[in-house]
Amino acid sequence: MHSALFILFYILVQHFGFAVNTTFEKVQLELLNSQIDVLESALKSCVGSGQFVGKRDTSLDLHSQIHIASLKLRHLKTALTNCYKWNKTIGIESCTQEKPMPCKPTCVSNEDLKSVKDELKAGLKAITSNLTTLKHDLLHQDWDKHTVFKFTNREQTTDYFKPHWSLAGLGAFTICMQMKTIKDKHSQLLSYATAKNANEVEIFLYANILRFNVGRQGAAIDVPKQLINGNWHQVCAAWKSVGGLLTVYIDGTTTYHTTNINTGYIIPQEPGAMIFGQEQDAFHGGFEASQSFISGSTTGVYIWDRYLTLNEIKKCPQSASLYSWGSGPKPLVYGDITITYENLCP
DSSP: OHHHHHHHHHHHHHTTOOOOOGGGHHHHHHHHHHHHHHHHHHHHHHHSSOOOSOOOOTTSOHHHHHHHHHHHHHHHHHHHHHHHHHHHHHOGGGTTSOOSSSOOOOOOOHHHHHHHHHHHHHHHHHHHHHHHHHHHHHHTTTOSTTEEEEOOSSOOSSOEEEOSOOOTTOSEEEEEEEEEEOOOSOEEEEEEEESSOTTSEEEEEETTEEEEEETTEEEEEEOOGGGGSSSOEEEEEEEETGGGEEEEEETTEEEEEESOSSTTOOOOSSOEEEEBSSOOSBTTBOOOGGGOOOSEEEEEEEEESSOOOGGGOOSSOSOOSSEETTSSSOOEEETTOEEEEOOSOO
16 A cells, blocks of 8 residues: 555656756756655655665755756665565565565554655645746746847748737737837738638738738838838837728837728637747748748737727837736747847836
């Protein structure tokens, strides 16, 4: 019975291996030492007594401590596995017999087994809680309102970021973003696709033309040439189904205004993929290198579920009704995008 308990615990512990970036060496060492403590406790219960991995030398540098802790953890896992095999082989009724095996089990009463079980369950619960907190922290690392995604200077189909955002069911929206680039080419700023329509919502630049599409209808808008001068610019597009009203704001100025852009249209209430830096010709795919956003950066993306007027457009919005940059889960980042920081807004 106790052998099965320890085997189950060992399998559960195995599922909590957690790799972290070297920036988080202290966290990695803490996790290794937590697992060592739990496995050593389990091994002591299996064997009966003993010191198995020795004391920790905190005078060493973090890298050395992590290396030693990893070796200790590997040693404990091997020893514990052998002990489980031993107990399973001879059974509790033979536990007093001498056997030439890696470890010698002891007879354990039901009360002792329950006590050990409760202690190990409590330890596992604490580790699980710590891992949940750490995963949350890591998910949000490098992600606040000052985060900038910087793209490479080569055409490709691998570099883009994908926030966990949806436009499903909207009959009006406003999208604002800060961007800069020096490339006078087709540059996809935003692409929102569904399984039925890969071009549900698009915003892209081509030379001094800004193209906006919603539901495969849209407009080509002349924009100032200085938009492609390597400096930061705010680009906003506000659209609503009623009257098909579309207004584009560049750096806080109304650059374009029209009506009858897909009047009466509602974005389908179905799963969608929002991608920055690539144009989707299929749901989350169908990228073409010639349409990739390069030699530029993106930050400060905010989305509202309504049409905003010029008086409501702010260079540094604090929040938006749907999605706000630096809030919520960090976007998924693909390819060679570099994460940097710029304090464009206080």
